[in-house]
Amino acid sequence: MKTIYSSFSEAVEEIHDGATIMVGGFGLCGIPENLILALMEKGVKDLTVISNNCGVDDWGLGLLLKNNQIKKMIGSYVGENKEFERQVLSGELQVELLPQGTLAEKIRAGGAGIPAFYTPAGVGTPIAEGKETKIFNGKEYLLEEALKADFSFVRAWQGDKMGNLIYRKTARNFNPMIAAAGTVTIAEVEELKEIGELDPNSIHTPSIYVQGMIQGTQEKRIERLTVSK
Template identity: 50%
Template sequence: MDKVVGSAAQAVAGIPDGAVLAVGGFGVCGIPSGLIAALVEAGTGGLRVVSNNCGLDDWGLGLLLRAGRIVRMTSSYVGENKEFARRYLSGELEVELTPQGTLAERLRAGGAGIPAFFTPAGVGTQVEEGGLPWRYAPDGSVAVASPPKEVRAFRGGRYLLEEAITADYALVRAAVADRHGNCVFHAAAANFNPLAAMAGRVTVVEAEQIVEPGQLDPDRVHLPGVFVDRVVAADPDDRRIERRTVRPAAEPPVPAEASASPAAKEN
């Protein structure tokens, strides 16, 4: 039952070229950066990745992308990554853009054994009609386009059929995990990490804190250990802020005594 391994390299051992990966995180929050770095070091390539976004140019999945290891992305957001845009527009990268809620539900459905579902998201757009550029040719024409989706009516509304997503491996980051793989996520990191974990046939977790079985309150567990195969310690300080904005420090308030006039003080 002890699923803890000694290093990130051990945790990603066996992931082959061409694997489908479900990777947790939201923006740069809850990114399994240690596992991604270990994959970069291992030289694994030809990867087809399902993740909300593709990290930054110099961090997270952006490191695999920059090294040319990712051939396809299924994502809902691709901002903040110039290398991603360059590879997509030059035809080096295939990209399936999916509405964010739909992407989350496709992962959850995959983990729950539901093959497909209907959703109103995308009705009346190119998501329904097809023709979205998945991959460009070197001359700028569309080499691969999205297919049209099946539409059905329910209770007077139109809905699109979306297929579930399963992955060969899932890479996720937890705030706390026990040795049996039960996981707790922090704040926004809970958005995609549990869903990615459910969708992976083999799920690898890097956790900022590893505790003994029984130390986690069962009511606090976000991801049961039945979904987890390997656990490795993460660097708790390996985090990023996607966009830092600051403002000048506010002037400290002037005490009432100091602001009173001399005459007022005498009275």
């Protein structure tokens, strides 16, 4: 059995200033809402955060940004956060933007123990500055190094007490690869099951990647609500 935390503050107790943290989710879909809130309340500083995006101004990782807890952001899309823009332009926040496929593969490679890989994405752009390139079959490729983190926060639909996880529909997104790439992975689950209750053929993240779990209820906010007239 994995560590089952009794509170979200307990789940983030080991997070320290200067830690590198990966956070699952795409926009506000599939984000570990309560773990992010607990991290904000803990007040740790100088974090390097690796995630597809940085939430919105008043939710998700945007809360840590607004609280000046993030020193560096490594991601792919930042267009929904005005505070992000302000901090970048003022020099308060370091940013490394990557093509989304490159970001996904850097995380996947980190979890798979692959130190680096070649990709055509980014060749001839500012992303390639200072990086090694190589020709394969007459085409130029860029060397990208894998990403790992001290801690990974993921959100799952169901998990059992062994640490096996199942994600729901598009809330799966970056979560499985981020779960594999953290030295310590903490899963926020909607439903916590007993060992043996989950269908083994439906497991997305095997228990070997998960060190701690906590059950919680999420608001599941919609990033941009569109309704018919």
